[in-house]
Amino acid sequence: MxxxxxxxxxxxxxxxxxKIQPNHASPPGAQYSQESVKRKRHEQEEQEKQAHVSRRIARETVLKPSFLHHALISVDREVGTRLxxxxxxxxxxxxxxxxQLKRTKLHQFEPWPGPCNIRHVLRHPRSGILITTGIQGNASSVSICFPDNEEEKWTYNQTMERLxxxxxxxxxxxxLSHTGYLLATMDSGPQGESFLSPRLLPNPDEGGDYRWPSQFLHPIRIRTTQTLWCSAACPTGDKALFAVGTSDGLHTLEGQSSHWTLSQKPLPKEQSNRGQGFRRHGNSSHASVQAVEWLTSDVIASGLRNSSVFLYDVRSGENSLRLQHxxxxxxxxxxxxxxxxxxxxxxxxxxxxxxxxxxxxHKPxxxxxxxxxxxxxxxFRDFSPEEIPDFDVSIELGLLACASDDRKVRFFSLNTGKSVRSPLLNTPYRRPITGLCFEATGEMSPLGPQTPSLLVSSQATVDQWVW
Structure with missing residues (x-):
């Protein structure tokens, strides 16, 4: 001071x-006249008194314990137990x-024209359309089943199936994109060709009926020469945007209606340089993208056949090699x-x-x-998958679910990697488990499950595991 x-x-x-000026000698409105200085000092004293009172109130006021807001949740902290x-x-x-999970049969697809083994299973969160892919001999199929909206919850029967x-x-x-477009990737055709088929799924009208738009009665086919390994839909955006992993690197497919654009994305420099001086094969491990996932609406994680994982930024077009599995x-x-x-x-x-x-x-x-x-x-050291490994994660529950080689669904914690026991482990499936898919509750229709659920496919049957 x-x-x-x-x-x-x-x-x-x-x-x-x-210098303090006398009142009679200072001009009107002077800042340092005797009267102005007296007023300023009085204001400073009042501010100091108010600050002193505020500090005293803050020091002597008894605060309400936090556990009184949520007594049952925070009582362990108040009694001194471990946090x-x-x-x-x-x-x-x-x-x-x-x-508390219960296993119920959601739907069994009709084995037409012959026995069918489901390979993938999805469900549209808003319309409830059940989507599966099947293998029948040397052919593959995509089938859907519309739900019955007249019930209090979604139910399915074979009369509502469509191939x-x-x-x-x-x-x-x-x-499956949030825009309602379904993308199927097909390869290894009769002449070794491949194609991508985007199709818009219908939403129920006011009467609960599903009507296909006239322009989507026949699926669109975008033919390519590369082997198609995988695909993933971007979680946001006005248009449908898919990441596609091929034998020739990462591609993106963007569009709507009948207008689609397929574009190839560059590989990391570390991967591109490996092809110099060597003959390029159709399924070269340094260029074959076998897994894709959107980390955000702008970043794609891609897994290669040679164990490398790289990130691609849609905004800048840059990529970076991050790890090797x-x-x-x-x-x-x-x-x-x-x-x-x-x-x-x-x-x-x-x-x-x-x-x-x-x-x-350099060459993994x-x-x-x-x-x-x-x-x-x-x-996850206790992971023992089926012949065709499949798993999915639930961010809501912090769980990883996988199909094990003993025909059971096993759960693992995403926080510790340890196995989580379930009573359903005592009842294995008769046939190998071929598909798993967690369903989040964020965008689910009121007719769908209101808690996180797991779809499990085995042969031609789709089960729902839900509390």
């Missing part, structure tokens, strides 16, 4: 001393949820914008892409004993 000098006033804003982190609390909730198409191709993937990448699932679960033929691990990529091999060979993989953020 600056010392007080008789006959002078210290202005804290200007940080200077000013639970958000991850631990989510694990406890997931364990309780899994213990979208059945072709002598290998159906590698299906993806222990095996060829077969599936990628997002946990959050920086953590991904990467699956191989018999291994599933979680990686955090915020860590700098280091120790990446996942089948070789000298292969070096990136250090995972979390490992």
């Amino acid at each position: 600056n010392p007080e000098i008789p006959g002078f006033y210290y202005d804290p804003e200007k940080k200077k001393y000013f 639970f982190s958000a991850a631990e609390l989510q694990d406890r909730q997931a364990s309780i949820y899994v213990s 979208l198409f059945r072709e002598p191709y290998r159906l590698s993937s299906i993806s 222990s095996q060829s990448v077969t599936k990628i699932r997002k946990v959050d914008p920086w953590r991904i679960v990467v699956g191989g033929y018999n291994s599933v691990e979680m990686y955090d892409i915020r860590f700098a990529a280091g120790g990446l091999q 060979k996942p089948m070789s004993g000298s292969h070096i993989s990136s250090r995972p953020y979390l490992s």
